[in-house]
Amino acid sequence: MGSHKNEKELRPLLMSSSSSSVKIGCFNSDCEAKPERSRKGWRLRNGQFAELCDRCASAYEGGRFCETFHLDAAGWRSCESCGKRVHCGCIVSFHAVALLDAGGVECLACANKNFIRAPNPVWPSPFFLHLPLPERLKDLSVKNWNQFAGSSAVAAQWRHAPSLWNTATALSELHPRMPYEIDRSNGIDKLVCGERPSASAMEKSRSEDPSERVVSSSLKFVPPERVANGNAGDDIPVETKKGVIVEPGKNTPAAGINYEAHPSVNMSVQSTPKDDMSPLHVDFSLPHGSHNETNGPSNVSGPQSQPQMPPSAIAKPLMAGPHNGVESSVETLVRNGRPRGDTRGRHQLLPRYWPRITDQELQQISGDSNSVITPLFEKMLSASDAGRIGRLVLPKKCAEAYFPAISQPEGLPLKVQDARGKEWVFQFRFWPNNNSRMYVLEGVTPCIQSMQLQAGDTVTFSRIDPEGKLVMGFRKASNIPPSDQEMQTPKSGNGVPKNGEANLADPSVWSKVDKSGYIAKEIAGAKASLPTKRKSSTLGSKSKRLRIENEDLIELKVTWEEAQELLRPPPDFDPNVVMIEGQEIEEYVEAPIIGKPTIFTINQLGLKIQWVQCEDCSKWRKLPFNVLPRSKWTCSKNSWDPKRSTCSSPQELTTEQLEDLLSSKSTAAPKKTKATKQVTEAVEASEGLDTLANLAILGEGEALLSSSQATTKHPRHRPGCSCIVCIQPPSGKGPKHKQTCTCNVCLTVRRRFRTLMLRREKRQSEKEAETARKKEQQLHQSPKAEPEDDDPLLSSNTSNSSSNPKQPLVNETVDDENLNSKKPSSSPLKGQIDLNIQPEREDEPSPTSDSCSMRLIRDATERYLRGQRQSSSGSDGDPITDQIEPGRGGVVEERLDGVPCGSVNLDGDMEHPVTLSMPMSTSTSTSATG
DNA sequence: TCACTGCATGGCT
DNA sequence: AAGCCATGCAGTG
Numbered sequence: 032m033g034s035h036k037n038e039k040e041l042r043p044l045l046m047s048s049s050s051s052s053v054k055i056g057c058f059n060s061d062c063e064a065k066p067e068r069s070r071k072g073w074r075l076r077n078g079q080f081a082e083l084c085d086r087c088a089s090a091y092e093g094g095r096f097c098e099t100f101h102l103d104a105a106g107w108r109s110c111e112s113c114g115k116r117v118h119c120g121c122i123v124s125f126h127a128v129a130l131l132d133a134g135g136v137e138c139l140a141c142a143n144k145n146f147i148r149a150p151n152p153v154w155p156s157p158f159f160l161h162l163p164l165p166e167r168l169k170d171l172s173v174k175n176w177n178q179f180a181g182s183s184a185v186a187a188q189w190r191h192a193p194s195l196w197n198t199a200t201a202l203s204e205l206h207p208r209m210p211y212e213i214d215r216s217n218g219i220d221k222l223v224c225g226e227r228p229s230a231s232a233m234e235k236s237r238s239e240d241p242s243e244r245v246v247s248s249s250l251k252f253v254p255p256e257r258v259a260n261g262n263a264g265d266d267i268p269v270e271t272k273k274g275v276i277v278e279p280g281k282n283t284p285a286a287g288i289n290y291e292a293h294p295s296v297n298m299s300v301q302s303t304p305k306d307d308m309s310p311l312h313v314d315f316s317l318p319h320g321s322h323n324e325t326n327g328p329s330n331v332s333g334p335q336s337q338p339q340m341p342p343s344a345i346a347k348p349l350m351a352g353p354h355n356g357v358e359s360s361v362e363t364l365v366r367n368g369r370p371r372g373d374t375r376g377r378h379q380l381l382p383r384y385w386p387r388i389t390d391q392e393l394q395q396i397s398g399d400s401n402s403v404i405t406p407l408f409e410k411m412l413s414a415s416d417a418g419r420i421g422r423l424v425l426p427k428k429c430a431e432a433y434f435p436a437i438s439q440p441e442g443l444p445l446k447v448q449d450a451r452g453k454e455w456v457f458q459f460r461f462w463p464n465n466n467s468r469m470y471v472l473e474g475v476t477p478c479i480q481s482m483q484l485q486a487g488d489t490v491t492f493s494r495i496d497p498e499g500k501l502v503m504g505f506r507k508a509s510n511i512p513p514s515d516q517e518m519q520t521p522k523s524g525n526g527v528p529k530n531g532e533a534n535l536a537d538p539s540v541w542s543k544v545d546k547s548g549y550i551a552k553e554i555a556g557a558k559a560s561l562p563t564k565r566k567s568s569t570l571g572s573k574s575k576r577l578r579i580e581n582e583d584l585i586e587l588k589v590t591w592e593e594a595q596e597l598l599r600p601p602p603d604f605d606p607n608v609v610m611i612e613g614q615e616i617e618e619y620v621e622a623p624i625i626g627k628p629t630i631f632t633i634n635q636l637g638l639k640i641q642w643v644q645c646e647d648c649s650k651w652r653k654l655p656f657n658v659l660p661r662s663k664w665t666c667s668k669n670s671w672d673p674k675r676s677t678c679s680s681p682q683e684l685t686t687e688q689l690e691d692l693l694s695s696k697s698t699a700a701p702k703k704t705k706a707t708k709q710v711t712e713a714v715e716a717s718e719g720l721d722t723l724a725n726l727a728i729l730g731e732g733e734a735l736l737s738s739s740q741a742t743t744k745h746p747r748h749r750p751g752c753s754c755i756v757c758i759q760p761p762s763g764k765g766p767k768h769k770q771t772c773t774c775n776v777c778l779t780v781r782r783r784f785r786t787l788m789l790r791r792e793k794r795q796s797e798k799e800a801e802t803a804r805k806k807e808q809q810l811h812q813s814p815k816a817e818p819e820d821d822d823p824l825l826s827s828n829t830s831n832s833s834s835n836p837k838q839p840l841v842n843e844t845v846d847d848e849n850l851n852s853k854k855p856s857s858s859p860l861k862g863q864i865d866l867n868i869q870p871e872r873e874d875e876p877s878p879t880s881d882s883c884s885m886r887l888i889r890d891a892t893e894r895y896l897r898g899q900r901q902s903s904s905g906s907d908g909d910p911i912t913d914q915i916e917p918g919r920g921g922v923v924e925e926r927l928d929g930v931p932c933g934s935v936n937l938d939g940d941m942e943h944p945v946t947l948s949m950p951m952s953t954s955t956s957t958s959a960t961g
Numbered sequence: 962t963c964a965c966t967g968c969a970t971g972g973c974t
Numbered sequence: 975a976a977g978c979c980a981t982g983c984a985g986t987g
Contacts, residue, residue, distance in 0.1 A: 381974085381978090415980055420965080424979060440967085462967060469968095469979065 057084035061100040073123050097124045110138040380428045384408040386491055388504070402495045404502070407433040409491040412479070417486040421476035430470035433492065434459050447501045449478060455503070478503065627660045630692055642692060648678035651689060
């Protein structure tokens, strides 16, 4: 440790000189003696030691220096434990005082006692600290890491990491290969074994530090040496106190002294040493600095060796307190036991990686044991992370700060325990990347899957002491209010579902931290409060891809079909018709608008009807099936039933019927994700197509609709994108899909194709179409449809349904076509918009396929639908319920070959009677009603 | 053909 | 503007 500012008071003339060789006399400015043989006193900031005359040295060693030489100076306080007067305002006393978390100070004797009593085995014995570093480190080597990795390397390494001293050890252990480590060790050694001043420094944790929070019971570490000097005092429950080492560099209002918080012994890991000028820091920091891989051996001492560093990522949040918040990367290093960092400035981790774990979660991890959990960092899983590749990209700084140093790309096997206690071994490695490194954990798939994580969820890395194990917890994205997710403490984390009120473990901590978003959070829990920066920094930062996950996942978790179903041509649309591959494609300048979800049923007469809920009164009103109500539909727009054109009008449906209606609707969706193979496939397919749909719906680059899958597409994806993702064949099984395949994907593709074909046919001969339709209807005796529904296509597709009144009548294609034909629009084509079509990608089933292909497709489709109906049919009784299309959601694709919901907009509000020929599904569509 | 590996690319902070 | 890092994708087995 070095001298501090106060040092100057003692020895102004010598201050500038860092050389102990300069002997002008006793270092004590209050002493006139000129010792022949100087004795070492406190450590100066420059790493050297004050040279004192015998008398002063004796006083110093006896712990009487302050009272002897500046009893009247400011900065005297009483030990909170024993009441003894202790000086807190000079470099000499700096080492003999511990600042308590609760305020006040404690003499070293008391602090030491507490420390010694502390049952926490995590802390190394003071004696251990006294051992020359070389001794402690001699066995350490990179191998250790490897070995540990294989077994409990982490634990071993970190076991002693808690204390600064240990840190040194840990560091050494971690970086045995680095020469500088040795230097570091030396430096530390000096601190530990050297002259007393050096030993002093101990710590105290800051309550603000999340880590500390966890380790609130942290003990204060007092160097043995100090104890010797020490002042006796009463014991103070260590657990309840956190001390802060007094440092010359900073002023404590209360004490009028400079001090700084240092890593507490137990949680030193989390504390943040300052990189300020304090000698202590110097010693500690140096080692860290040395850790820098790019750095050569570092100097053991010297202020210069302690450049000011940004707070460590974790420490930062913690910093808030009286401290200036200046944290040194050192601390990070200390905590991790792995102080490396390319540059100190970089030690600071991005806020998005700051661990946000609640006490409860920590408790969960540690269980009832006395384990101390040290949150290290967290990361929201990207699509890649959660993908099958099994590679979890680790934030560089986090990897370098908390994982063992690796010099070879191959890295090391790293043992990680999940929240359930199960151990996993990942390969911690890196790839050279732009003159840097990209760290990854390989082989995480099993773990990720076991935790059922997906993109958007967050994994947290913590360390359990004294075991020193790495623990990987997780937090499901869905557990947290989307908007608050970023900011709030996970309700459940570390894989331990908790009620843990998402209170930030310690609001004060986070809020104070910085602008990174915590502040905002503190201010408001509401979405609005969500710090945009924060948000963007997490999901958003790199990814628009992920951005949608949380918020949108919930609100926009609609199927591709559902989304399209709700699309409505923009008002006053004026589509441009372009020819693409011989097909007329309508282009809309305006983005489509979103319509209102409805539920389709079939009444007793076999007429299709749809139910829509009034925006104002929430009553359900019956509308012609082909009406496309807008999103803000209200009773007043119910021109079809004047009696119920006001909100005051009673609802036509009975409560029971409504329940059935709604339940059917709600149950439909779940089915979608359920697991028949086909369903699953369908889901996948729809997800895979989401991109297209999203793009179509939201416009290029704006994929607001997220697939149910957290995975997102690369931002570069654009309509027509030919990347591997976009050109991916259905379900990624291209070749495996046979022509007769009836999987959702194939059906979808066929449907799309069919749509095109139908249009063509339509164009070719309206008359023929009409004829065909009638023919189809006759053949299949499709269920009754409204008079307007004379879509020939419909009949073809719905042949099956026709046989079963209860089956959904809707067939996307059919309906779609029906609508087209029915639509008021003078031109069958006019007003049609097929957002599902991407000319560039229509290559799958070529639009130009012949009718034979069409037939095959239809046949396959029908077979599939038949099967679906059979399997899903069976409900009867309530007209509504029964008629609501079962499995709507799950098999949507298959069943929706047509757009049941009207393409014709009869709604007064729908001034745009345009048919949207989109593959659709309406989760709401229903079947015949009796 | 597919899974895996490792580097390259480029959006974003 | 540098660097991070999510993802792409070629190479390999």
